[in-house]
Amino acid sequence: MIHYPLLHKGATIGVTAPSSGVSTDLHELLRLACSRMEANGYSLICGETVWTEHKAKSAPAKVRATEFNQMMKDDTIGMIFPPWGGELLIEVLEFIDWEQIKRKWIMGYSDISVLLLAVTLKTGIATAHGANLIDQRGEWSDQTTGMWENVLTTNIGESVVQQSSPYYQKEWNHDDPSPCVFHLNESTSWQVVSHEAVKIQGRLLGGCIDVIRHLIGTPYGDVRHFQQHVISKEPIVWYLENCELNTADIRRSLVQMKLAGWFDHCAGILFGRSGVNRPVGNYTLEDMYQELAEELEIPIVYDIDCGHVPPQMTFINGALAVIEAGDGKGVVRQFFAP
Structure with a gap:
């Protein structure tokens, strides 16, 4: 059986970097993406890992896993939204507390898809492959990218339709x-x-x-x-x-x-x-x-x-x-x- 999370408008979103973090010279992009999400009615909590990047990862594997585990356990956080992908997410899998994975959306792509697929295969909890948080920094979004919110607010038993982009x-x-x-x-x-x-x-x-x-x-x-x-x-x-x-x-x-x-x-x-x-x-x-x-x-x-x-x-x-x-x-x- 598949278990579907449900995103509520105004939810608190946890931003963590289980793969790559954001280097100092690009912090403004992350701040802009967060401000756009906040303007859209969401609250954001950024973990420490999102602000650092060293040797192809945001932090050592155990540090990344610990922050992810904490956000998954936190009932006030309704969604996990990494800033973007990277290279070495696979390092964190052995340190994830799989018994404490809660039903909340995790969305991203690229290296984040390792986490998404692993979570769904191991727990039966649905995960979302879509645009990264950094991709939300625009004043407006194209109709294809912008559908992520409609998809994640779909109720169990309902359906959602997406058309190919023009x-x-x-x-x-x-x-x-x-x-x-x-x-x-x-x-x-x-x-x-x-x-x-x-x-x-x-x-x-x-x-x-x-x-x-x-x-x-x-x-x-x-x-x-x-x-x-x-x-x-x-x-x-x-x-x-x-x-x-x-x-x-x-x-x-x-x-x-x-x-x-x-x-x-x-x-x-x-x-x-x-x-x-x-x-x-x-x-x-x-x-x-x-x-x-x-x-x-x-x-x-x-x-x-x-x-x-x-x-x-x-x-x-x-x-x-x-x-x-x-x-x-x-x-x-x-x-x-x-």
């Missing part, structure tokens, strides 16, 4: 700040490997493939147990996005996932847009998607609104989803079904 940001341009944060100027087009419209249904799981692949073979990546004992053998729909991997490394990662049983009883895979699609030899990402679709005999949709090329939808790990894609467009309906 435009996406091809390249980051931090030297040209805009009221919307993102510069959305390229037409979005969801692609289907079969070149035909598809409809996929199953329980969502996923994250950044660069980092969640390292959960394979650990106590925090037991997909088989989750599927058999938490979602009663329902099919899984994976959403995956790539930060830094070339095509061959993505292929190796996907084969490892397949051999580990992560794609057993899989209804389909959604791949986010990537700004680092580097072929190896003549082996392209499109070649890899085609091979995977044929091997697994499932529909594959790519260039969706997910990951490091914004904007991105908010995907709920554990939610029952129906995804329809065709003619460059996509619709994702998520049901908050136990």
